[in-house]
Amino acid sequence: MDEHERWLATILTSITDGVIAADAMGVVKFVNAAAERISGWQQPEVVGCDLAEIYHAWDESGEAPAEIPPLPSLLEAPEQYRERQIRRLARKDGSSILVEQSIAPISDGSKAVSGSVVVFRELAGHGTCAGNGVNGHDLH
Amino acid sequence: MISIRTYLERLTRDPGRAEAPGPLSAALRQALRMLIAGLPFEPVPNRTGHGGEAAGELLKRLDEARHSFDVLEVADEAPAALERDARAARARHRAQSEELQAMISMLTETVASISVHKDSSVARLQQIERVSLVEDMRALKTSLSECLAAVREAALQQQVQATESIQRLESQIRSSKAHLASQPPPPAEDSDLVLSDEPEPRESGYAAVFLLDRADLIARRYGESVRSEVLAFVRQHFKRMLMPNDRSIRWNSAAFVVLLQRTGTADDVSAELRSLASLGRSQYFDVGDRSVLLDTSLTWTVFPQADFASPDLFFKAVEDFIRQSAERQAAQTKSGAPVRPIRNTA
Numbered sequence: 001m002d003e004h005e006r007w008l009a010t011i012l013t014s015i016t017d018g019v020i021a022a023d024a025m026g027v028v029k030f031v032n033a034a035a036e037r038i039s040g041w042q043q044p045e046v047v048g049c050d051l052a053e054i055y056h057a058w059d060e061s062g063e064a065p066a067e068i069p070p071l072p073s074l075l076e077a078p079e080q081y082r083e084r085q086i087r088r089l090a091r092k093d094g095s096s097i098l099v100e101q102s103i104a105p106i107s108d109g110s111k112a113v114s115g116s117v118v119v120f121r122e123l124a125g126h127g128t129c130a131g132n133g134v135n136g137h138d139l140h
Numbered sequence: 141m142i143s144i145r146t147y148l149e150r151l152t153r154d155p156g157r158a159e160a161p162g163p164l165s166a167a168l169r170q171a172l173r174m175l176i177a178g179l180p181f182e183p184v185p186n187r188t189g190h191g192g193e194a195a196g197e198l199l200k201r202l203d204e205a206r207h208s209f210d211v212l213e214v215a216d217e218a219p220a221a222l223e224r225d226a227r228a229a230r231a232r233h234r235a236q237s238e239e240l241q242a243m244i245s246m247l248t249e250t251v252a253s254i255s256v257h258k259d260s261s262v263a264r265l266q267q268i269e270r271v272s273l274v275e276d277m278r279a280l281k282t283s284l285s286e287c288l289a290a291v292r293e294a295a296l297q298q299q300v301q302a303t304e305s306i307q308r309l310e311s312q313i314r315s316s317k318a319h320l321a322s323q324p325p326p327p328a329e330d331s332d333l334v335l336s337d338e339p340e341p342r343e344s345g346y347a348a349v350f351l352l353d354r355a356d357l358i359a360r361r362y363g364e365s366v367r368s369e370v371l372a373f374v375r376q377h378f379k380r381m382l383m384p385n386d387r388s389i390r391w392n393s394a395a396f397v398v399l400l401q402r403t404g405t406a407d408d409v410s411a412e413l414r415s416l417a418s419l420g421r422s423q424y425f426d427v428g429d430r431s432v433l434l435d436t437s438l439t440w441t442v443f444p445q446a447d448f449a450s451p452d453l454f455f456k457a458v459e460d461f462i463r464q465s466a467e468r469q470a471a472q473t474k475s476g477a478p479v480r481p482i483r484n485t486a
Contacts, residue, residue: 023422024432025357050357070361075430112424114433 016121018099021106022051023115024071038099038122040092055118057087060098071116074105089120098123165208172202172215179222194221240280247284264290345445346400346409349458350374350417351465353437355394362427366434367393369425374436381416395462399445406444413442439465 009030012019018035022028028051031043039055046054057066066087074081081103089099101120107113176198198218205211248265264287352358352371359367375396379388387399402409417438424431441461448454 024434025354025361027354027357027435071432072361072427075428110431111429112431112433 018120019117020051020055021115021117024113026051026068026070026116028054029115035120038091038097038120039089051116051118054092056090057099057101058090058096060086060088062088062096068103068116068118071105071113074103074116075113078105086123087120165211168208168211169202169205172211172218173199175215176202176218179218194225197221244284344402346402346406346442347445347454347458348398348400348409348413348440348442349391349395349461350378350398350438350440351395351462353439354435354469356466356470358434359393362432362434364393366425366427370423370434370436371396373423373425374438377420377436378416391458392462394466395458397458400442406442409442413440439469 012030012032015032016034018038019030019032020028020035020039021030028046028049031039031041031046036042041054051068052070055068057068058064059066066085069081084100084102087099087101088096089101090096099120100123101118103116103118105113106115106117176195179195198214198221202211202214205214244265264283352367352374355367355371358370371390371394375388375390378396378398379386382388382398382400385401389397389399391397400409402412404412417440421435421437422433423436425434426432443454443457445454448457
């Protein structure tokens, strides 16, 4: 089992998409290397934190917040969040970056749900914005 | 000679006609006054509109009556007033009777709970309780007095029996000790029991406080009922693992306290609880039509009960622990620092 888990962790660490997994209460359990690079948050400093406290996103224009939904809301409309959406993500250093993200519940295929996972990738050709980069002030 | 009916009919046809006061009218008024005064209206303490007041109202209207016709109207209303008064009195008696029966029921339960045997007084009380309406207060008082006398007698007998049992046991212990002292000591390797006058090691009391980690987060995400369900699950888990004499008490919506009787030291108790708390950190709970894996980990501490001179001090220590733990978790979450279960042991 441990070997299998290590194998899965290696895969998740190797992929270029950022992956952040949280438990059913929204507490961060895993951050892969791509997510560390894109968001600026390192896994050891955010594991155990509320996902909503470290992953702040806005719509593409930076006007409207598009926070990560808590699991109950996600379960009510999973299709709405599963589709890839363009978001402006606030990085740890205060800058922002355009990403394509999707969110899905972590389920074994039955009705049992153990958390949620956010998958996001940096959009090519879109640089970062200095400052908080939201609310229309610093956006390009 | 005309009938009263005819007289009144004539009066009704010509109501403007002044009626000369005569002996018939005076006699009618006097007869009615005596009748009203003699009616058995029920006086009601601390109430208005019943009993004496109803009679007073009728008499007042009688005084104000100008015609014999008005006098007869008052007379006509008197039976209705009496009937209303009687209904009110019956309702009042029924309520009093129900109150009395409730009191007797409580008394029966009390007597039954303090009686070692179901003595005759309990049966007697149950018999009184079953009576649908308490009619005769004097008879009730007598019955209750007899019952309570029987209870006192039974209590006295139990006290005497208990004293005799203690004396008998003390005597047996003395004779057993004397008998053993007269025997040669058994070989040390064959004996597990060493009789000694030194006191047995006494059990010490400990109180462990368990706080559900991220309880507020569970309530915020899934509602108070789910948090309550998670706490109940963890409590049940502990109850299964602890000794039968240990008592688990729900403290608030996020914490529970376990009172333990142990002969070991605080370190021993901490080690025992640590192993229990480490079992099962998450569990699936039904939320709507899904099963969701929720964190059931705990922050806990244990206090020797001897540390507290009064229950108030113990309550304060528990509240302080819960508040500090919750504050620590909240501060770590807001600061972006990880929230990890804190294992705080005494």
